Amino acid sequence: SFGITVTIPELDEWDKMTLLGHERDMLGLYVSDHPLLGLEHVLANTSDCTIGQLMLDEERTDGSPITISGLVTSVQRKITKRGDAWAMITLEDLDGAIDVLLFPSSYQLASPHLIEDAILTVKGRLSKSKDQPEIHGQEVSLPDISDGPSGPVVISLPSTRCTGPMVEQLKDVLSTHPGMTEVRLRLLTRDATKVMRLDDRLRVTPSSALFADLKALLGPGCLSS
Structure with a gap:
């Protein structure tokens, strides 16, 4: 047999977000973990309800104000016939996912934050004009995820x-x-x-x-x- 020696370089391990991003890109889902695990307190403190609850809430009417936090899993940037930029993003928490439409009036300020795997808080209004509820976003912000839950x-x-x-x-x-x-x-x-x-x-x-x-x-x- 041939004596061949192959040296495999040591590489740094991927951080959690990089690993999960590759899992989602290759498999379409998270396998080893979820980016929001450990951040339940952030979602709870910055959301009116979970996305799953919102999707099933028949009492919340069309046009109702809503605030939801979650992970951006999809960003589609678009242009209106008048040439104005807008976007549709998918926001996911540990309980479900919902599409958020950011029309030109809201898009301009929100645009820098619209990145896949970003954790965002969206304020807007619920739209029930289609088969599945959507949110018409009005404000987008970054919740503070630096600290874990503290105190009672x-x-x-x-x-x-x-x-x-x-x-x-x-x-x-x-x-x-x-x-x-x-x-x-x-x-x-x-x-x-x-x-x-x-x-x-x-x-x-x-x-x-x-x-x-x-x-x-x-x-x-x-x-x-």
Whole structure:
């Protein structure tokens, strides 16, 4: 036999986003991981609901304002008959995907952010004029993904709404998302704010589903600082 020695150079490992990008390009899906895993808190804090919930929400009417965060998986840049640039992007979270249309009035400011694998927050209005819901984007921003979730989950509630039935509903929501994170209830009155630490049996796992359930029960401002 021939004594042939082949030297294989040592190469640096791809970072997570590069590896996942190649997986999606070659296979059409993510295999080893998902770019949004570990960022559930970012999606929850910057979205009105998950994309999956939005796609199935029959009560949310055409033209309703909506804010959604997710990963850009497709960018199609287009030109109108008048020569104005616009784009359609696909935004994906851990629960679904939706097309976002950015017409010329919104496209100009959003354009630098419209890159595949970018994580964006889109504010706009829901469109139900086609078979599948779409979002007509008005504003695009980059959510802060530098920090992980910190501290307890703090829920704000006007004291006038803190009734027995409401407390029971809140307990039900928290109980369906059990975990290790402390929950605090901030009761708001006209003159003061009182913060209470909830029972350890109501500790939760922060997730987009938890925050969507809390917002559905208490309103979109219940998690604001």
